[in-house]
Amino acid sequence: MKHWGINLEDLFVRRLGAGNGTYFWKDKWCDSVVLKDVFPELYRIEVQKNYMVNNRIQNRGLDGIHGQWSRNLRRGREATSLSDLNKKVVGVVLTSIDDSWVWKGNEIGGFTVQNLHNLMASAEEVSNTLPFHWEGWAPLKVNCFVWRLCLNRIPVADNLLVRGVTLPSYLCPLSGIEQEDVEHFVVLQKKVWSWFCDWSMLLKYAPMNVSDMLGVVKTLVLNKKRKRLLWALIYSVLWSIWKTRNALIFKSFWSSSMKTTDDI
Secondary structure (H helix, E strand, O other): OHHHOOOHHHHEEEEOOOOOOOEOOOOEEEOOEEHHHHOHHHHHHEOOOOOEHHHHHOOOEOOEOOOOEOOOOOOOHHHHHHHHHHHHHOOOOOOOOOOEEEEOOOOOOOOOHHHHHHHHHHHHHHHOOOOOOOOOOOOHHHHHHHHHHHOOOOOOHHHHHHOOOOOOOOEOOOOOOOEOOHHHHHHOOHHHHHHHHHHHOOOOOOOOOHHHHHHHHHHOOOOHHHHHHHHHHHHHHHHHHHHHHHHHHHHOOOOOHHHHHHHO
């Protein structure tokens, strides 16, 4: 399924009933998002990471969910995140019906094999128009990441905003100037791409966008092994930039462009 860029987890949503079969932090039950991804600063200090929804909702106070934290919440981002979390779940009402999974693959009706077949056929048709190349020399998770990057489906700030996810800031964490979107994320690390162009001696200029970068590789006249190597190296650069970005957001760890090139 991942070969077509289809993540089955994105096609199902948890329908809440009694709340005793759905993980509060880990399942996609609230506004079609996973709460631990939306509020990572709270999840990090949560003691009961495997609590079910009913454990949290039934025990909330008049001022909302308190949680069981490994330490006192800090003012600023953590306190704001708890306030935003409470706003998300304030209207949640539990029933006596069991929780269930709901298929989102089509607008009408439940899951059928035909629905899944149609979805895969549609994804394959889209793949033929993209500059993406499935490269066996790169790890599977890296191929899947680049595929989702081409489809503009990675969780950068701009995409999260469209999905209604509340963030402390929608600016790019690496530059802090512009709103983060896919193209901004790719071309931002100019020093990394300049280094790569000089080092590989195959690309003559840094990419302006994803399609530009991958499209150029397809036009290069290289033997099969050299082209496969170039694909794998470009994917490694993209993956390293993504890891640098995530380390800054979730671990407050800044990595210089030189460190990124060393990782590559």
